Amino acid sequence: MVEFTAVIGFGSLLAGFLGALTGLGGGVVIVPMLTLLFGVDIRYAIGAALVSVIATSSGAAAAYVRDGYSNIRVGMFLEIATTIGALSGAALALYLKASVIAIIFGVVLLYSAWASYRHQEHAMDVQPPDRIATWLRMDSAYPTANGLKQYHVRGVPLGFGIMYIAGVLSGLLGIGSGAVKVLAMDQAMKLPFKVSTTTSNFMIGVTAAASAGIYLSRGYIDPALAMPVMLGVLVGSLGGARLLAGAKVTTLRLVFSAVIGLLAVEMIYNGFAGKF
């Protein structure tokens, strides 16, 4: 048991490190690692990934909330969509075949890798105020090098809709769906990029908790497997976040995005070949 725990723990540490560095999150790397490398059934893999997602996002959110980046009103409001989505996703997971889940996973992974490669922090034009966002008091400000910068929030209904999908994917696949959440806030709601990523992170824990309860009661969360995964991803992502803050890691990110793209293709292939 020591060897099994150590190997899974070390792999998870790398996955957490990689996930933090690419901004994809640890969960998205854990599932292909456990299924493709260790031959773990995808349902156990999803259960273990889900708890590691809660650990890393809550840990990171603690720092972002304190520094005033996350927009808590936007986050709370959109959590209505993500938690209901997560419930739907977890319910859907009970009816879909493992190979179908694997294929969906591969496609989402491919999108996430592409989005993380493409996404750059871009200058945002000042947006005019929006009626719904104003009523919901979402407009806020965030810290920049030149002090607090005000911003207006837009596109609440579209953002809400995309968030529901993010929740479904999170509940179905055991991931944080950070890439889809950022799409909703950055593209649809026109939030500043830094606010989008940190608010996404803030929401991931609650979204994952909504489906984790269902997975736990269905027996998808195995303690002996979840233990090294959760601890490994947590330590790895803390290390990755620290490195990200200090160094310029563009090349490294590019390489990792490519690796994740390959894993995604393999999951899709295996899904169609019926290997799950």
Next chain:
Amino acid sequence: MGNEPETPKKADVGKGHMDASTDKRVDQLMGLLLRTGVLLAAAIVAIGGAVFVARHAEPVGSYRVFQGEPVQYRTLPGIVREAASFNGRGLIQLGLLLLIATPVARVAFSAGAFAYERDWVYVAVSLFVLAVLAYSLGSGHG
């Protein structure tokens, strides 16, 4: 809550808005809550893991075929009972339950903070999210 604008023009909008220093305190408390929950959960999982690994030299079962966890590792009373008898896997599950409870506690905290701010729309939003989470955690535990 969150990062309310600090300029006087914005702070005057609406009634019951808090000043920036109260905001900061709420944010810091929330950060502390999240960090404490994760660290405590990780510590319990690590202790449970150490107990489990020490008692099981050989791998337990296979993960290649999905069987589902035995009932004592998937319900709250079962997990508490196993953890209380210092069973390694029971302790790990207790830590994981605490981890799942951390974001739930954060939502409950938000509801309280919004109520303090007299922001009833967001009190309702927080309570709704809390109800969805309660439904999820309660399902299958009956």
